[in-house]
Amino acid sequence: MRRFFGKRFLRGAVLVLGLFAPGLALAAESAAVSSPRVTATLVSSRDAVAPGERFKVALVQKLAPHWHTYWLNPGDSGEPTQIKWDLPAGAAAGDIQWPAPKAIRVEPLVNFGFEGTILLPLEITVPADARPGENFALKAEATWLVCEKICIPEEGSFTLDLPVAAASAVDEVAEARIDAAIATLPKPAAFRGRLRDDAGKLVLDLPGLPAGAADLRFFPLSDTLIEHAADQPFAAGDNPALTLTRSSAFKLAKPEVSGVLTFTEAGAPRAVTLLADADPALIAAGGAAAPEARPAVVRIPMPSEGADLTLWAALAFAFAGGLILNLMPCVLPVLFIKALGFAQLAHRSRSEVREQGLLFLGGVLVTFMVLAGAVIALGALGSSVGWGFQLQSPPLVIALAVVMVLIGLNLLGAFEIGASVAGLGDGLASRGGRLGAFMTGVLAVVVATPCTAPFMGAAMGYAVTQAPVVALSVFMALALGFALPVVALSFAPGLLRLLPKPGRWMLVLKQTFAFPMFATAIWLIWVASVQSGPQGVLAALVAVLAAGFAVWLVGVTRGSPGRRVFGSALASLVVLGAGWFTVQNAVPGAATEARAGDIEAWSPERVAALQAQGKPVFVNFTAAWCITCIANERVALSRQEVKDAFAKLGVVYLKADWTNRDSRIASALAEQGRAGVPLYLFYPARKEAQAEILPQLLTVDGLIAAAERAAGRNAKTAALP
């Protein structure tokens, strides 16, 4: 029946029966199989058949309101109608010609199927040697699942006895019904689609789609291609395309997908059958089993830097890495604060300065232990995290940005903390001073994590594969190396004495230090924007505003006890509200896409496929919050010489972006004996050849040399058959 003949008209199946069922069952319609949900019959377009002819029959299902049966791909659940034929010798039945399905929502899932009255047409071929006068018996066993919210499997046997005659006798009423149903079947589209991967999403390009097409929906025949319930955003314009979501059970066996595309054109519903050429890379991705559930950490011998470190080497590496970490830009703002504190204390008691240095050390050690503990504990729970993992949490990134802004405001003198401006250093022995020194250490470590120093990668990669005690000692060595310069400074009075006496210069210096703080805040908000998109920026700026307002409020209401209570209460409310807003809005998800141009998103399957094609592959494991990574991209990776060399040698550049959590990337890092980014791998142009690990600080020459090594082996093997 026509698809727009909706449920409204089907107030009762009885009425429908009255419309269609001839008073007496003609030979052209079988006896009905009925349930309270479905009335099914087999209809033939012939009252009598001629030898050798092909004629149309249809299985008719009249469904009660709100009940549905299923299309060939039933969607998230269900089963399509099936017909098994028992035909006279030499006769043949074709396949069901499926009408265009409807998406039937069963929140939050979706089924593909039919409501109302549907005809499932197909063709029967009469054998040429059928003799007129014989009986041509059509016997069919059909099974279908009919669901509203609950599902009932039903089945029915249908028999039609058609006499064989010299000339066939057409049943006009039945033929008209079947032809009307066939007329509404989806026709082959006039164009072919293209299916490609775009940063983990599937994009179906529809070149040749009629302009003005709207309300598109693609129904794939395969039930392991897309998430059926996901929205299918449509990009109109010169390159019309649907964005589809990859099925969790994604499988693609051949480079072609087929399905039905429904849309409206000038308000009229249209449906076409669509064939689309799939990017062969998708087959590699689907052909392999889903990503292996690897253990969180895999120990394999590391081919280069830190090849199977001994414990002592790992400790030495960690200590050196910690030392060098002080030279990285992440920590500088915090070291500014520390230096400022020392400068103010320089001409006072030496023991107090020492105490400050040791408290800073304590803060650094404790924080490293907490971080290491978290990394180890989460690893034991099977969740793979690594160095810098806390920066994968947008709310924490935003909280750090707020801290930076407030420190900056305070250094500029925008607000004062504490009772009033008393003499410098009066509260030196107070608990506040000690806690502050300790906390500076904590803060230094937290902001240091976006940076990775040379030697650190190998040491930490070693640490996370070892027993907890060993891992903790490696982190401890790292912490000692990191805290050493500040502690040494606090124990070197000679150095401090070189500083002039406190005076106006100190105020100017203090204000100068505000700007690195603001710069750090800007960078952190940018990281949040990469992680959570525009909502992340909004949340960050709201958080900064709320924090600024709160400290100002506390400042101005300081006068009397009553006002003070009111001010603190209001400030707490504002801070809590902003915190809630941040957590609500700063959610990871704005997947960072490998930038356009010739950089593709990384996947292990893609690497394998490219290697098999004999291409050298460069993989850049990076994250927006990883300063070292970005520095490498600026000074080496994005340089023209490197791009030219890559192009000349046919290197494919893949990017694995770890800005947000991604367990596949984490386990790939673990396989290379690493616990964090950056990691640079060069895969030679040979199937399954081991990758070369590049140093964590890249140079243009080093990169080009590595590219030549990876491609050079290719030149030798290319001659082989």
Place this chain on the structure above:
Amino acid sequence: MQSLTRQTFIAGLTLAGLAFPAAGFAQGAAKVGAPAPAFQAVDVEGKTRNLSEFAGKTVILEWTNHDCPYVRKHYNSATMQNLQKDMAKEGVVWLSVISSPQGEQGHVDAAKAKELTVQRNAAPAGILLDPNSKMARAYGAQTTPHMYIIDPRGTLAYMGAIDDKPTSAASSLEGAKSYVRQAVAELKAGKPVSEASTKAYGCVVKYAPLS
């Protein structure tokens, strides 16, 4: 004084910042190879169960609805019960999950769920009641049955159909390949799960509306 109180102030802020990150680690729907979504659900004994309490054990989640024809196919033939008992012998924790909300077909209370277990001679280690569909949403459960296997490290090792015969006909059990048995055997042998993600089949899971 100033610099020190400033440091105290920084201290407070840092602490506040460190208290924030919890929200960032909420995982979306289940993905094979990724940490299995954490859950918290009340079982039929009234106890709150968490995924974390099963750390170090393989866990099987079975979404079920006793009146669904596909579920009945597996229970009426004792296929499901035998699988549950075999898995228990292997030391695997089997949790049946019932996600039908109040007023929907398939919703049962604890007493009824226990009665069904006795009636059918089933042997799950526990039955979780998920009438607000929280757990179903976290895992993206679509059908009954829908099977999930979590390895001892908490990584999702398998999700999908119970076997390779997507029909409610009892005759289909003959010669069906159990994806669950296959995956558990491969996990035990330390091999990667060869078919780790398949298309589940069955009746649709009834979800509670998002409040």
